[in-house]
Amino acid sequence: MPVGTQGTVKGLTIDQVASTGADMILGNTYHLRLRPGHETVARLGGLHAMSGWDGPILTDSGGFQVFSLGSLNQVTEQAATFRSHIDGAIVVLTPEHSIEIQEALGSDVAMVLDHVIALPAPQAEVEDALARSIRWAARCRAASTRSDQALFAIVQGGLDAQLRRQCATELAAMPFEGYAVGGLSVGETPEEMYATAAITTPHLPVDKPRYLMGVGTPRDLIENVARGIDLFDCVMPTRNGRNGLAFTDEGPLKLRNATHREDQRPLMQDCECLACRHSRGYLRHLFNAKEMLGPTLLSHHNLTYYGRLMSEVRTALEQGRFEEYAAGKLRGWGYEPIPLG
């Protein structure tokens, strides 16, 4: 899922987002709650009508942004309380309020509010956040009223195999339409992330989607699909695109480098994106001249690259040749596949 933080995938029109092959996008509850406000979004017809996206939308619960953006944030059993990073106003986010916001936004998939902590953390702190996340998940389930909105639970537990198993097992026994692996992409190594996905997914229902939140690089997608993950979201393709970095099968290209000055080749042969109609030399020029088209074109390329990667992954899985496909991609990027188990 491309990330549409503020009700827009940065730098792209909604038709351009659709033309990357994306099926589903993500909206951020925290940001939209603060600006323009969920009631305003509802009066503008909901997130689909407002943004012009008619495919599925998933909204996060705000838990991660409270952790990463909110200042003076304080978590009690009742709520996460934080100061808005926009105007300093105090906002109290309870599990019930998170659901109320997501119902007003009108997303197709809502996420439960979870208690996110920085890693590494003392064991007692990890256990406390995990237990609270399970209680908050139950409160979110009880608060949800829209039958047209799926609700996904979030497995916490840091890097601890025992806690991940316990959390996954408890949440799997509750009625959710899908399950996320949360609390990752917060400073752990890629190997620790892959190991955590591997110990969590066997305890989740096989017939419901598994979503790894906030991940990741092309390598992260491949390694985590190998460990049973179906769905991802990340700002990486668009954020890197805005900064002049393009993902390719040979690894990332930094377009600002002088080596591209008179390079007539596109970023990739046979890429159908808007950027690949132009030369690397032209794209480099756009970034050096600070033209807004540069970030737009590279965001389009990167989302197209990610979309194509996941499409190829689905085909390889269907044809029973995922392992071979994954090894080829990883080696192209300069990585050896990490053995499972």
Ligand SMILES: [Zn+2]
């Ligand atoms: Zn391209």
